[in-house]
Amino acid sequence: MDAATPAPPATTAVSPEAGAVRLAARGVTVSHAGSAAPALADASIDVRAGELHALVGPNGAGKSTLFGVLAGDLAPDAGDVVLDGAPLDGIPPRLLARHRAVLLQQNAVSFPFTVEQVVRMGRAPWARTPAELDDDAVVARALEATDLVPLAERTISSLSGGERARAALARVLAQACDVLLLDEPTAALDLRHQEDVLRVARTRARDGAAVAVVLHDLNAALGVADRVTLLARGRVLATGMPSEVLTAEAIEAVYGQPVDVFPHPVTGVPVVAPRR
Incomplete structure (x- = not known):
């Protein structure tokens, strides 16, 4: 890394202020050879300190591609990814590994x-x-x-x-690390351990970490996320509070499945129920 490129500090003694953008992608596009449409097109996202940010969308929406770009495992064809203001691709791997941790599906x-x-x-x-x-x-x-x-x-x-x-x-x-990227961390788990994992992720966010999680379970996203990004066909459709993004209308439009979204009778947290 040259002298002009800023880098995250070697230690994290001072915790970033809650809400500070730790990891960000701006106008990211990724194309795969042989595919007519890009896997990801002009996507932007902020992952903030003290928040659990869920990436949701149907199969093929671009979630895993965006995750790979945020992790630094996939170089975008266009756009920028920064960690604490430093270009992600300019941070030495050992230093990067002290600031962001990645859980892959496999x-x-x-x-x-x-x-x-x-x-x-x-x-x-x-x-x-x-x-x-x-x-x-x-x-x-x-x-x-x-x-x-x-x-x-x-x-x-x-x-x-x-x-x-x-x-x-x-x-x-x-x-x-105080930036955590988790790709479908509950996929292979039973109900109890799914909840344990989500609880751990939420606790890390409450302790000040910036946590991004790819989730298929919309009820889990509604229950634990502070912020949700909804993707479809390689594009970011909406980012915001879970209850504002995951409406019945938006879910039906993206997933092609009619649903009802209503408050849980005990907790008041919105719940998604497919219409059968």
Whole structure:
């Protein structure tokens, strides 16, 4: 990185003010060879400190493409992505790994590592830094948060798909970043652990982290997100409060499925119910 390119600081001793934009994409376009239409067209999004931001939309809407761009794993054909004001593609990988953590849908582990060893891999960016002294405590907290303490000595290969997904999340939590990108983190989980994962993500946001989550479950988005971005056909259609974006009319227009949206009788949180 040259001297003219700003970079995030090496530590995060000072927490960003709630609502501050941590990660942003501006006018991002991504095209795939052989496809007539772009996978993502002129998309913009802000991921803010202290908020859980859900990316929702039907299959093929562009959610995973936008996620890949935000993570830095996919270079856009046009547009810009910045982390704390610094161009994402100019930040050295090791420094980037100290500021944003990414949970992908697929997290294959080929060797017989134990769960604790996999979670401890999340501490790699902090090797040979003062933060290395916190490794044991951070790993222990990540195992506890994901209900993996009883499985810590089990090999990853012996776990169910849902248990492996929780181990992958624990590794991301152990990375101790305050920008978290989670791609469908509840997909392989049972009901209890789905709620546990969403609770962890929401808690991290409440503690000041900027959290972006790809979700298929619209009720989960309505229940836990502070902000929602709705995508369809590679475009951002709307961004705002969940109850303002995920209306019955918008959902039917995007998903092609009539629904009713009404307040939960106990919590008052909007609930989506397909018309059958």
